[in-house]
Amino acid sequence: MHLHNPKRDVEVSGPLRVNDLVSQLGLSREAVLVIRGDSLVTGDAKLDDHDDIEIRPVISGGAQPRSARGARP
Amino acid sequence: MRCKRCTEPAIIEIRRHRTSFCSECFLHHCREQVRRAIDKHRMIAPDERVLVAISGGKDSLALWDILLDLDYEADGVYLGLGIDDYSKRSQSFAERYADTRGAKLHIVDIPAEHGFGIPDAARATKRVPCSACGLSKRHLLNRAAIDGGYDVLATGHNLDDEAAVLFGNVLQWHVDYLARQRPMLPATDGFARRVKPLIRMGEREMAAYCVVKRIDYIVEECPMAAGNRHLRYKEVLNQIEERTPGAKATFYLQFLNEMLPHLDQVAAEERSMVGACSRCGAPSSQEICAFCKLVEKVG
Numbered sequence A: 001m002h003l004h005n006p007k008r009d010v011e012v013s014g015p016l017r018v019n020d021l022v023s024q025l026g027l028s029r030e031a032v033l034v035i036r037g038d039s040l041v042t043g044d045a046k047l048d049d050h051d052d053i054e055i056r057p058v059i060s061g062g063a064q065p066r067s068a069r070g071a072r073p
Numbered sequence B: 001m002r003c004k005r006c007t008e009p010a011i012i013e014i015r016r017h018r019t020s021f022c023s024e025c026f027l028h029h030c031r032e033q034v035r036r037a038i039d040k041h042r043m044i045a046p047d048e049r050v051l052v053a054i055s056g057g058k059d060s061l062a063l064w065d066i067l068l069d070l071d072y073e074a075d076g077v078y079l080g081l082g083i084d085d086y087s088k089r090s091q092s093f094a095e096r097y098a099d100t101r102g103a104k105l106h107i108v109d110i111p112a113e114h115g116f117g118i119p120d121a122a123r124a125t126k127r128v129p130c131s132a133c134g135l136s137k138r139h140l141l142n143r144a145a146i147d148g149g150y151d152v153l154a155t156g157h158n159l160d161d162e163a164a165v166l167f168g169n170v171l172q173w174h175v176d177y178l179a180r181q182r183p184m185l186p187a188t189d190g191f192a193r194r195v196k197p198l199i200r201m202g203e204r205e206m207a208a209y210c211v212v213k214r215i216d217y218i219v220e221e222c223p224m225a226a227g228n229r230h231l232r233y234k235e236v237l238n239q240i241e242e243r244t245p246g247a248k249a250t251f252y253l254q255f256l257n258e259m260l261p262h263l264d265q266v267a268a269e270e271r272s273m274v275g276a277c278s279r280c281g282a283p284s285s286q287e288i289c290a291f292c293k294l295v296e297k298v299g
């Protein structure tokens, strides 16, 4: 199957469960969404060879710097 | 896997609630969680005008969408940070959403109005970009809310954001920061009320919300965020969450229930130290506020 995210593209062979794919890629389930075509799939879904899969990271680092003393956020 | 509410095929599993939902029921869940946060912390009264801080990312656009769906009178404000391409692209996501929804978006462009961007500010102050960025956001978003006559300023901080900030504050026992890490900060002289209606929503749920509602947002990270402290805290918290679903929610929501009431005095003392900036009149505990100092340094 074809995997892509904003940074890279990879081919992986199926069939494979979503949760297994995520752990094979060394990712945390909390940190990504798996999208097949244009719909979300749950961890138990089985992915096939011909699927087009997006692994979308969901963690943003938008910093919340600690505010300067007295400058109430 | 099936939706626990209606038994249609599920599209998302939420382990900390031991549940899974189809698209319809997931959207219902999101609106309910936001409504609960708003009610519990008395964030917004039904007839109040809300200004939503929009970055073009998933959280702020989803928040705006949910507030509009819940029938609040909610306008957006986008702050142009002058981070080259990234700012241009995120602004276009914000504008596109406003267009499709027929909603009103104010644009405040820091380079156009103050002659510098966040990268310039970071160079001039020799500090991390997020520090100049954070204080500029606080100042300018508040000003936009006050000048526009809005009752309340809403930001898209989610459960993961708040848990990461809490983690950092606890690691260093910053009691004064802890005292003001509140989901609702009441209006005071010169400050609009500030609220965080997404505190019950995980970051992953917010991204999922945008996928389900087909809201296009900027997926890529702010280039200035790399390696920042809060990203590391989020990673650590997610490792704990993997093994113990619900750990993040307990950590943060129990802080609100069990700890914050003990810190009311600290927060009140701090508020009493706030005066007005001699240049711009904004509330500040010093003679010149942090934003005016920044303008002076960069200018």
Ligand code: SF4
Pocket: A061, A062, A063, A064, B081, B118, B129, B130, B131, B133, B134, B222, B223, B224, B225
């Ligand atoms: S990551 Fe830092 S510089 Fe970028 S938008 Fe967030 S606070 Fe500003």
Ligand SMILES: [Zn+2]
Pocket: B003, B004, B005, B006, B007, B008, B021, B022, B023, B024, B025, B026
């Ligand atoms: Zn359902």
Ligand SMILES: [Zn+2]
Pocket: B277, B278, B279, B280, B281, B282, B288, B289, B290, B291, B292, B293
């Ligand atoms: Zn000032």
